[in-house]
Amino acid sequence: MSIFSYLLPKKQSSASVAKERLQIIVARERSTRGGPDYLPQLQEELLQVVRKYVPVDQDAVNIQLDRESGCEILELNITLPEEAAQ
Amino acid sequence: MTKIVVVTSGKGGVGKTTTSAALATGLALRGFKTTVIDFDVGLRNLDLIMGCERRVVYDLVNVINGDANIKQAVIKDKKVDNLFILPASQTRDKDALSQEGVEGVFRALREDMEMDYIICDSPAGIEKGALMAAYFADEAVVVTNPEVSSVRDSDRMIGILASKTRHAEEGKGDIPARLLLTRYSPERVEKGEMLSVEDVQEILAIELLGVIPESQAVLNASNAGSPVILDTDSDAGQAYSDAVARFLGDQLPHRFTTSNKKGLFGRLFGG
Numbered sequence A: 001m002s003i004f005s006y007l008l009p010k011k012q013s014s015a016s017v018a019k020e021r022l023q024i025i026v027a028r029e030r031s032t033r034g035g036p037d038y039l040p041q042l043q044e045e046l047l048q049v050v051r052k053y054v055p056v057d058q059d060a061v062n063i064q065l066d067r068e069s070g071c072e073i074l075e076l077n078i079t080l081p082e083e084a085a086q
Numbered sequence B: 001m002t003k004i005v006v007v008t009s010g011k012g013g014v015g016k017t018t019t020s021a022a023l024a025t026g027l028a029l030r031g032f033k034t035t036v037i038d039f040d041v042g043l044r045n046l047d048l049i050m051g052c053e054r055r056v057v058y059d060l061v062n063v064i065n066g067d068a069n070i071k072q073a074v075i076k077d078k079k080v081d082n083l084f085i086l087p088a089s090q091t092r093d094k095d096a097l098s099q100e101g102v103e104g105v106f107r108a109l110r111e112d113m114e115m116d117y118i119i120c121d122s123p124a125g126i127e128k129g130a131l132m133a134a135y136f137a138d139e140a141v142v143v144t145n146p147e148v149s150s151v152r153d154s155d156r157m158i159g160i161l162a163s164k165t166r167h168a169e170e171g172k173g174d175i176p177a178r179l180l181l182t183r184y185s186p187e188r189v190e191k192g193e194m195l196s197v198e199d200v201q202e203i204l205a206i207e208l209l210g211v212i213p214e215s216q217a218v219l220n221a222s223n224a225g226s227p228v229i230l231d232t233d234s235d236a237g238q239a240y241s242d243a244v245a246r247f248l249g250d251q252l253p254h255r256f257t258t259s260n261k262k263g264l265f266g267r268l269f270g271g
């Protein structure tokens, strides 16, 4: 082990890695929960379409279904990579 | 009023059966007439944990099919008064459980046997068997291990409980669901190797019913066929007793969540 490893920031504990990963996946699964059964597939197909034009991550497309006073709102969020936005 | 409680998790092997046995026994010890039902059709196991495997004559599916009535089918526990076991069938027929059939069993336990509590030991998964165990529940205990796949599956199960129970379908809202974190190892949490109770609570965002430590006593209990809650000297037994008290509304501090082998830092600064 080199002397530099003491200067580097301390490695994150495996539990905190687990927590972060869980927070992301759980938030994602909750966003399509209770919605119509086609939502996950819609999300997947939208991702395919976006990828035809921009290389984006698996979780770049975010779908959220909200109900407001008898009206359903489908909210779509697509996060583009920084280079593409410029 | 008979209360129906489902012990569920999504993931298998996390401690549902161990918990169902402990919770049912704990409620019976406090004088509540309680039946614990094994919903794991095809994989009967609760009978072994309860130590009544040699007295099984009829099972859940027999009652549904009318081969036996409820009083013939339930097994009266030999160690604890007020405690009854209804074993799972060993059939491989996936459709053996019908909603009407299960409702009939609950009705018989309520009307013919005047149960205070019915504890439903759910099978793993989020398929028909698990849905059937949860459908009529008034309350849920979500059993989770401090490990990523178990927490994720529990979150999915909490979502299912919020939409796929009779309560939810009738527009009565979510049933109360409380978290039981089992196989917890404070030493490993303190080393940063295991999700802490706070982490899991933060992610799942439901009330904490209890924390059951990883314990040799659980294996000893299953070897002997005696629910671990009866091992009153053991950590797991005491943790389950506390959980039963909280289940009934007592406010108790959580125990067994920190290691007693503290390092120098812990000894200097620990509480």
Ligand SMILES: Nc1ncnc2c1ncn2[C@@H]1O[C@H](COP(=O)(O)OP(=O)(O)O)[C@@H](O)[C@H]1O
Pocket: B009, B011, B012, B013, B014, B015, B016, B017, B018, B019, B124, B182, B183, B184, B212, B213, B214, B215, B216, B218, B219, B222, B236
């Ligand atoms: N607190 C615990 N400490 C140690 N082992 C445990 C604990 N809880 C459960 N186990 C073990 O884990 C295994 C699975 O438990 P079980 O209750 O059958 O889970 P499930 O019903 O969810 O499949 C069993 O071998 C059991 O002895």
Ligand SMILES: [Mg+2]
Pocket: B016, B017, B018, B040, B045, B121, B122, B123
């Ligand atoms: Mg089980």
